[in-house]
Amino acid sequence: MIELKTSAEIERMHVTGRFVAEVLSEIGRIADVGVNLMDLEHHARGMIEKRGAESCYWDYAPSFxxxxxxxxxxxxxxxxxxxxxxHDYTLRDGDVLTADLAVKIDGWAADSARTVIVGTPAAEDQRIIRATEEALEAAIEAARPGNRIGDISAAIYAVACDYGYPVNTEFGGHGIGRTMHEELHVANRGRAGRGLKLRTGLTLALEPWFARTTDQIIYDEDGWTIRSADGSRTAHSEHTVAITEDGPKVLTRREAELAAA
Structure with a gap:
């Protein structure tokens, strides 16, 4: 069942979203050559505990x-x-790191992701990150009352095509609110004018992600980590967005994004 949120409920999600943005900004700041992934995990744990938030990931056990x-x-x-x-991995110069975080505060969830380059950037890595960021902004622009879910999917796919990146449709965006995953799957490829009509109060996590040269995926032995099937590098950008009468409201904007707007 799709649950439309009131203005007051969207503002409560915005409180959570601002905290998610703060954590991701901090993780991006401290991710550097020589830093272990478990150091970043424990830093995020500390921030969540200090805020009195609840991780949406801890003990999460979906079918996939x-x-x-x-x-x-x-x-x-x-x-x-x-x-x-x-896991126990120390970041190296030139690594591409994606951090994805979802938490709840006072019963309301927000979800966001960003990809950063550790140390020396490579042009192709910058390019694919930029593609996901532009696709996300296009998706947000399409998230308006009266449009349809397919308009969001088509907007993401159009950017991918412009950059020449293939698009996987197994994993994409989703509804969000009282839980991290609510009804509605928002594929990163679709046809404009198709699907559910968007209404005021709908809240979605929109998340374009691309691999350079494949739309196929494989799983690590840990049963969770998803990789490009051909080993090509990847990027992922995500925001939690509320559809309002005044247009899309991004609930997880980071300070750097707000300053650049």
Whole structure:
């Protein structure tokens, strides 16, 4: 069942979203050459505990995962892109790191992800990150009352096509609110004018992710971490968005994004 949120409920999600943005900004700041993924995991744990928030990932056990996810943040490196399980890995110069975080505060969830380059950037890595960011902004722009879910999916796919990146449709965006995953799957490829009509009060986590040269995925032995099937590098951008009468409201904007707007 799709639950439309009131203005007051959206503002409560915005409180959570601002905290998610704060954590992701901090993780991006401290992710550097020589830093271990478990250091980032424990730093996120400390921030969540201090805020009195609740991790949406801890003990999460969906059908596509292998047992409960006993971490508070997803951290994926290079060809890994989704559901990256933090482990004993020390970041190297030129690594591409995706951090994905979802928490609840006072019963309301928000979800966001970003990809950063550790140390020396490579042009192609910058390009694919930029593609996901542009696809996300296009998706947000399409998230308006009267449009349809397919308009969001088509907007993401159009950017991917412009950049020449293939698109996987197994994992994409989703509804969000009282739980991390609510009704509605928002594929990263679709046809404009198709699907559910968007209404005021709908809240969605929109998350374009691309691999350079494949739309196929494989799983690590941990049963969680998803990688590009051909080992090509990846990127992932995600925001929680509310559809309002005044247009899309992004609930997880980071300070750097707000300053650049």
């Amino acid at each position: 995962g292998k047992g409960p996810f006993r971490n508070v943040i997803c951290l994926a490196v290079n060809d890994a892109v989704l559901h990256g399980k933090p």
